[in-house]
Amino acid sequence: MKYIKSYIFLTLMVVSLVGCKVDDLKDDVNDLKDRVALIEEQVKLLNDNVEVLAYVLDPQQKTIKSVTENNGQYVITLSDGSVMTLTIGQPGTIVQPEISVDNNGYWVVNGIFTGVKAVGEDGKNGEGYPEFRVEKGKWQVRFGESGWSDVPGDYDLGTESLGDQFFESASLSDDGTVFTIVGTKGQVYTFPVVASLVCEIKNDDAVATFEYDSVREFDVKISGGEPLAPIYPAGWRAELTKKEAVGTDEYNYTLIVYAPVGSKAMADNTSEIVVRVNQGTLWAVDKLQVELK
CATH class of the missing domain: 2.60.40.10 (Immunoglobulins)
Structure with a gap:
């Protein structure tokens, strides 16, 4: 009888330990899902805001037809019917590529000169803006229809909170005719909103x-x-x-x-x-x- 009781007790211990392992595995899977979802959201935020940045830098940008705001996210409809999304956020903890434009108007990604013109000149457009994705734990970038390439740098993506490196704030005037965007370095961009144009x-x-x-x-x-x-x-x-x-x-x-x-x-x-x-x-x-x- 003692052996039977011991066997039953040992079995319960094993079942309990297996249950703990399964619960831990479920937690790990859920954490991974949350991590992937947050990174995907950061990729979308980054690409959307890069598109707005390219619009800001374009001297021949289209007129804004309308702007709507919801919880810090602005939906901008242009005069040609195309739509951009601007999300204002605080600096986050997801490690994303550093993007800038050098003194000659070219895109720079993680300190590497891309050779792609960001700022257009009078009578001439820029040469497009970067699009990003995360593939196998690495940031990748492409311009237009060119192939994807790894962004240089050795980093851990991180997964705690979203962030924006371009814009500090945005606001629409009380009468809805002026849209103002403030950059993280204090630049102020002002655009007319003309629904009829x-x-x-x-x-x-x-x-x-x-x-x-x-x-x-x-x-x-x-x-x-x-x-x-x-x-x-x-x-x-x-x-x-x-x-x-x-x-x-x-x-x-x-x-x-x-x-x-x-x-x-x-x-x-x-x-x-x-x-x-x-x-x-x-x-x-x-x-x-x-x-x-």
Whole structure:
């Protein structure tokens, strides 16, 4: 009988220990899920705020159509209908790449010169902004459609709280006509909010593809100002014509784009068509990315 009692007691101890191990494993799994979720959230916050930073640095930025705020997160709708999200946060403990722009206007990531122009010049855009992700415990970066590459540095990602390295605060004026962003280094960026100034090209694809000698038409919504003649790259041609009848979607203009004729050497294979609307000192701009196949 003593042996049976001892066996029962030993069995209960083993079951108890196994139960503790299972509970510990569940806790570890839950902690890992929380860690992954927080890092994913930090990646989104970083990419969203880099996009806003690129907008701030662009001397030809589009006019802001509307701004809505909820708990420190701002949804910014531009005059071309595109949307950006700005999240104001305190410095966090997740270790993320340090991003800056050098004195010559180029992106710098973790102290490494990228050779990619961030700040546009009059009449010329910047060359895009970095996009980040976390892959196998490492930050990776790419510009545009280029391939992903590891961000230099030896680091532990950390997982305690989210942070923002670009912006300290943002505010919308009481009458809703001015949006102000304050950078972490004290820079102040002020933008007009003009709901009536709209320039939007309707195109479902990121890039409009053309054959040589082809013609395509795109609906355009313009309001609040006077449109200027489209800007187009070498070898291309574009016209903006007003529609005689306007549907409920309010697209009141047609953009007609003529692809190049002749040899490839005479035309830009990948570029953009620019449509602009002017109201006094304010501009609304939209761009149609085009390429030849």
